[in-house]
Amino acid sequence: MEIDTMLTLYRRMFLIRSVEERIKAEYQNRNIRMAVHLSIGQEAVAAGVLLAARPTDCCLSTHRCHAHYLGKGGNLQEMIDELYSLETGCSRGYGGSMHLFDKKVNMWGSSSIVGGSIPIAVGMGLALKQAGTDSLSISFMGDGGGDEGAFYESLNLAALLGVPALFVFENNRYSTITPQAKRQAALDVIVKARSIGVEGVSVDGNDAVQVYKTCLPAMDNIRQRQRPFLIEAVTYRLCAHVGPGSDFGSGRRPETELEMWRSREPLGRLASRIIHERPNGVALISAAQANVLAEIDTVFESAKRRFDEVNARVGLAAPKPPDPSRV
Amino acid sequence: MEEHITSKRMSFGEAIRTAMSQAMESDERVFAYGQGINDPGGFFGSTVGLCDKFSEARCFDVPLSEDSLIGMGVGAAILGRRPIYVALRFDFLLLMMNQIVNHAAKWPLMSGYHSTVPLTIRCIIGKDWGQGAQHSGAYHAMFSQVPGLEVVMPSSANDAARLLLASIQSDLPTIFVESKPLYDLTGEVELPIQPLPFGQASVVREGDDITFVAISHMVEFAQGVAQDLAKKNIQAEVLDLRTLSPLDEKQITASVKRTGRVAVFDVGWQKFGLAAEVSRVICMDPACRLRSPLVSVGQKWEHTPGGCFREYEHYPIQQQVVSELLRLF
Numbered sequence: 001m002e003i004d005t006m007l008t009l010y011r012r013m014f015l016i017r018s019v020e021e022r023i024k025a026e027y028q029n030r031n032i033r034m035a036v037h038l039s040i041g042q043e044a045v046a047a048g049v050l051l052a053a054r055p056t057d058c059c060l061s062t063h064r065c066h067a068h069y070l071g072k073g074g075n076l077q078e079m080i081d082e083l084y085s086l087e088t089g090c091s092r093g094y095g096g097s098m099h100l101f102d103k104k105v106n107m108w109g110s111s112s113i114v115g116g117s118i119p120i121a122v123g124m125g126l127a128l129k130q131a132g133t134d135s136l137s138i139s140f141m142g143d144g145g146g147d148e149g150a151f152y153e154s155l156n157l158a159a160l161l162g163v164p165a166l167f168v169f170e171n172n173r174y175s176t177i178t179p180q181a182k183r184q185a186a187l188d189v190i191v192k193a194r195s196i197g198v199e200g201v202s203v204d205g206n207d208a209v210q211v212y213k214t215c216l217p218a219m220d221n222i223r224q225r226q227r228p229f230l231i232e233a234v235t236y237r238l239c240a241h242v243g244p245g246s247d248f249g250s251g252r253r254p255e256t257e258l259e260m261w262r263s264r265e266p267l268g269r270l271a272s273r274i275i276h277e278r279p280n281g282v283a284l285i286s287a288a289q290a291n292v293l294a295e296i297d298t299v300f301e302s303a304k305r306r307f308d309e310v311n312a313r314v315g316l317a318a319p320k321p322p323d324p325s326r327v
Numbered sequence: 328m329e330e331h332i333t334s335k336r337m338s339f340g341e342a343i344r345t346a347m348s349q350a351m352e353s354d355e356r357v358f359a360y361g362q363g364i365n366d367p368g369g370f371f372g373s374t375v376g377l378c379d380k381f382s383e384a385r386c387f388d389v390p391l392s393e394d395s396l397i398g399m400g401v402g403a404a405i406l407g408r409r410p411i412y413v414a415l416r417f418d419f420l421l422l423m424m425n426q427i428v429n430h431a432a433k434w435p436l437m438s439g440y441h442s443t444v445p446l447t448i449r450c451i452i453g454k455d456w457g458q459g460a461q462h463s464g465a466y467h468a469m470f471s472q473v474p475g476l477e478v479v480m481p482s483s484a485n486d487a488a489r490l491l492l493a494s495i496q497s498d499l500p501t502i503f504v505e506s507k508p509l510y511d512l513t514g515e516v517e518l519p520i521q522p523l524p525f526g527q528a529s530v531v532r533e534g535d536d537i538t539f540v541a542i543s544h545m546v547e548f549a550q551g552v553a554q555d556l557a558k559k560n561i562q563a564e565v566l567d568l569r570t571l572s573p574l575d576e577k578q579i580t581a582s583v584k585r586t587g588r589v590a591v592f593d594v595g596w597q598k599f600g601l602a603a604e605v606s607r608v609i610c611m612d613p614a615c616r617l618r619s620p621l622v623s624v625g626q627k628w629e630h631t632p633g634g635c636f637r638e639y640e641h642y643p644i645q646q647q648v649v650s651e652l653l654r655l656f
Binding site for chain 1: 394397400402403404405406407425426437438439
């Protein structure tokens with residue numbers, strides 16, 4: 001693996017992680033007045049898949065869309081403006097955190113109805129094929145999406161009609177707090193996909209390099225053969241389903257599981273690998289981190305200042321403090 | 328140079344097929360799909376020959392996956408294609424509710440109006456010959472209640488052709504509602520077909536004594552009632568709304584201001600539907616003063632029975648409606 005590619009992956013994951021950590025920190029000020037679904041712990045999937053994709057490939061996501069938006073190259077200031085409900089936001093204050101949209105980079109939005117964007121991605125792939133391009137559509141979904149009938153229907157349609165679509169089954173093992181095994185009688189999504197007529201492969205979704213390396217030939221294959229493909233990326237969500245908190249300790253998920261997955265979180269893992277493989281690894285990583293935090297500072301300060309300006313005019317009441325009994 | 332306009336006598340189904348064909352010929356982004364679209368009978372003649380005329384990529388049969396098929400249409404539409412999905416019955420749209428309401432209707436707004444969804448869904452309301460409870464549902468009011476959707480209900484061959492073309496050219500998701508009795512009609516269709524703007528009711532009969540607000544095949548029913556009233560020197564004005572959403576509120580209130588009386592002729596049920604909406608429009612306009620109570624004509628408040636005797640009683644009967652209206656005067 002070329003060091004430049006590893007550093008690009010690292011920089012993208014570092015951006016996603018740092019933006020979401022900042023959202024967590026700012027959330028207590030109660031001016032991000034909407035639900036946020038953080039991807040902390042799952043960054044390698046967005047970074048790996050979307051680095052392998054071309055700018056012309058069209059991406060759709062779910063309620064947990066921050067990482068996909070940033071991974072696709074969506075504008076950071078416009079994303080944070082959207083979280084602060086500003087009309088300069090990427091969805092002009094109409095979408096919110098669950099509906100990030102940036103046509104300039106072919107980020108075509110997301111659905112917060114689980115499984116809802118999967119058939120839409122099939123349609124995008126069909127449109128790209130009809131228009132005679134060799135672009136593909138990328139459909140991010142969670143394992144909860146695999147509970148839905150639309151998942152099976154969409155895979156069938158894509159296989160039947162020869163649609164150039166990549167289904168990214170981002171398996172974080174939970175739908176809110178319900179584990180996959182409580183929801184799906186058969187767990188192996190690759191077997192299910194194959195039985196419908198869609199080839200697929202399962203990867204370690206916390207290993208950005210593996211995700212990227214798997215996607216490159218898979219995407220070439222989709223373009224050339226005009227056939228869909230599915231990648232299961234096994235990963236883990238370190239925050240609660242929604243909000244900045246944690247759902248450990250409340251009995252929703254076991255803490256031993258959290259400890260195990262924390263030791264495998266993707267950003268630290270890639271950093272260790274770079275340091276292990278390169279004598280100047282530490283310097284390379286700090287170079288890759290350069291300016292990211294400063295840019296995030298500038299972006300948040302700008303959005304917060306403009307939120308205050310707008311609210312000085314509109315005069316919304318201060319929100320109630322969060323209810324500690326709820327996550 | 329002015330386009331040479333001719334006209335041709337066509338059945339309702341042929342008019343629809345001609346509009347689809349013209350749209351597909353003039354815009355390569357238009358494609359059509361649906362279960363059995365290539366059937367030799369072709370949706371009562373409305374799709375016959377289309378799949379032979381155009382490539383398989385532009386006219387194709389599909390599996391029974393209603394919700395995902397509409398999602399697929401939404402995705403293609405967002406990227407600039409103009410899909411036409413053909414559903415044999417309105418009842419099947421209930422399987423597509425998630426994609427129609429949660430996605431097609433909301434995607435433009437959720438994207439900050441940076442995207443459009445130029446998707447057309449054709450569907451047919453069944454009637455007679457034992458269609459029963461699950462093949463005769465009329466859910467146009469339900470869909471008209473959703474912002475971001477357009478609901479179109481033509482009453483004649485020429486309007487159907489023109490409104491279907493406008494639906495295909497619209498950047499919003501459009502539900503194009505046909506009803507089975509319309510397939511018995513023939514009429515002159517102007518060629519080439521010109522799109523008809525939405526939200527423009529048409530006065531199909533003039534009169535000063537009472538306003539009939541009608542849609543779809545109930546326009547013809549209302550005209551029959553109007554002819555019976557004319558024998559008693561009561562002249563009804565019959566408005567064909569042509570589209571439910573957007574609704575031509577101005578023409579409704581302008582007519583009711585003049586006549587002071589109104590009857591609503593709906594294909595669907597009478598509660599929470601077109602009659603309720605017409606009442607809202609009238610009651611909110613202080614210049615509309617009714618001299619007699621509003622009369623509502625439509626399906627009885629139950630689902631359509633499958634047996635022919637019960638079915639006959641389920642739908643409005645012309646003579647009974649005439650008697651009810653005569654009591655107003």
